[in-house]
Amino acid sequence: MITPWIGSKKILVIPVIVTGSAQYLPPPADWLALIKRRIYYDPHPTSGVDRSLRGYIHAISCGKAQLVADVSEPIRIPVAADGSCRTGAAIQAHPHAHLYEFACVIFTDGPHNCGGMAAWGGLFTFSPPRPGNILHGRTRVKLSEQMGVWAMELLHAVTGFGDLYFTNPHPGRFDEMACACGTHPSAYTKMYMGWINASTIPFVETVLHKEYLLYAVGLLQPPPPQYVSALKIPIGTLGHYYIVECRLRVDQFEKQTEGCSAGIPSEGVIVNEVDPSGPSPLTLKTTVALTTGQNLTLPDIGASIEVKEAVNGGYRIAVQLSATVVCGTLKNQIAVLEAIIVRSQQQLETAAPAQKKAILNRINRDQEKIRMLNIEMTELGCSTD
Numbered sequence: 001m002i003t004p005w006i007g008s009k010k011i012l013v014i015p016v017i018v019t020g021s022a023q024y025l026p027p028p029a030d031w032l033a034l035i036k037r038r039i040y041y042d043p044h045p046t047s048g049v050d051r052s053l054r055g056y057i058h059a060i061s062c063g064k065a066q067l068v069a070d071v072s073e074p075i076r077i078p079v080a081a082d083g084s085c086r087t088g089a090a091i092q093a094h095p096h097a098h099l100y101e102f103a104c105v106i107f108t109d110g111p112h113n114c115g116g117m118a119a120w121g122g123l124f125t126f127s128p129p130r131p132g133n134i135l136h137g138r139t140r141v142k143l144s145e146q147m148g149v150w151a152m153e154l155l156h157a158v159t160g161f162g163d164l165y166f167t168n169p170h171p172g173r174f175d176e177m178a179c180a181c182g183t184h185p186s187a188y189t190k191m192y193m194g195w196i197n198a199s200t201i202p203f204v205e206t207v208l209h210k211e212y213l214l215y216a217v218g219l220l221q222p223p224p225p226q227y228v229s230a231l232k233i234p235i236g237t238l239g240h241y242y243i244v245e246c247r248l249r250v251d252q253f254e255k256q257t258e259g260c261s262a263g264i265p266s267e268g269v270i271v272n273e274v275d276p277s278g279p280s281p282l283t284l285k286t287t288v289a290l291t292t293g294q295n296l297t298l299p300d301i302g303a304s305i306e307v308k309e310a311v312n313g314g315y316r317i318a319v320q321l322s323a324t325v326v327c328g329t330l331k332n333q334i335a336v337l338e339a340i341i342v343r344s345q346q347q348l349e350t351a352a353p354a355q356k357k358a359i360l361n362r363i364n365r366d367q368e369k370i371r372m373l374n375i376e377m378t379e380l381g382c383s384t385d
């Protein structure tokens with residue numbers, strides 16, 4: 001289950017010194033200061049842009065998500081005899097870890113295998129059990145792993161959103177949850193994280209040709225009124241659709257920035273196929289983003305997307321749908337409305353007299369919608385069988 005990240009989330013950060021193994025380097029003298037720098041404020045030495053984890057979470061969520069981190073004093077733990085990571089042991093060794101929902105264990109550098117990883121979905125088991133335990137999301141990282149790795153593990157632990165790299169081609173550097181490289185998440189991911197409202201990612205309308213203004217995903221959301229954040233084009237079954245979005249190098253995360261982000265691979269319009277039954281939900285249809293004059297055909301649904309021109313903060317695109325697809329969509333909408341009407345009629349039988357008028361009005365409105373959809377179908381020459 002994915003939980004949107006809205007508001008502040010408090011993370012317990014536990015620096016851990018693993019002793020008795022050359023695999024774990026001793027901590028640098030300014031270790032705590034380095035960790036705090038990477039979390040709170042990490043200005044680039046020449047440009048001054050902030051590369052911190054907190055700044056990243058703020059930027060990708062447009063301020064909807066805030067990272068609050070309590071950095072504890074370092075904990076010393078002897079190396080495990082079987083060579084396993086001491087993530088759980090470090091959490092266990094912290095006297096107040098059970099009072100946090102999330103914990104991040106930071107290992108020193110070295111050739112050991114205790115790099116970026118996250119666990120979520122159940123309470124951490126303290127031994128002996130601790131009353132009031134709420135710790136469920138936990139992560140581990142190495143000190144010098146890139147910001148994108150820290151961010152990916154944190155986003156896993158806080159939201160339960162999984163990895164996006166199990167498809168081919170996967171979104172790559174167009175989505176932090178595929179690349180762990182410090183770029184913005186895609187529109188799909190931001191929608192599930194609660195940072196882009198689904199109402200600004202409409203389904204394409206049931207007309208054969210329509211133009212839209214796409215607003216870059218890395219810019220402030222919601223978009224200005226004349227724009228959309230992204231577009232969905234339904235493929236057939238529930239939850240299966242193409243999602244079209246615009247990516248521009250608008251900030252230090254969409255740009256390549258040393259010590260912060262690998263940057264998006266190209267600028268323009270990208271398309272992902274969303275298939276909830278796949279190994280991960282997104283498959284990238286445009287390994288290179290489309291720019292002005294380019295188009296993408298989607299033969300399975302007889303649709304095409306053409307990039308018309310660059311506009312302020314995005315692109316104007318045209319979506320062309322086949323009559324077959326539009327007829328199918330209209331037919332589905334009518335079927336949904338008919339089912340709603342049947343349910344309303346059932347409610348009418350048991351409704352209190354005061355409610356009957358509202359239900360009747362609703363039935364009339366839905367019948368009128370069906371009438372309009374039928375007119376549209378006739379105009380398009382859809383078969384009615």
Ligand SMILES: [Zn+2]
Nearest residue numbers: 152153156163
């Ligand atoms: Zn991951």
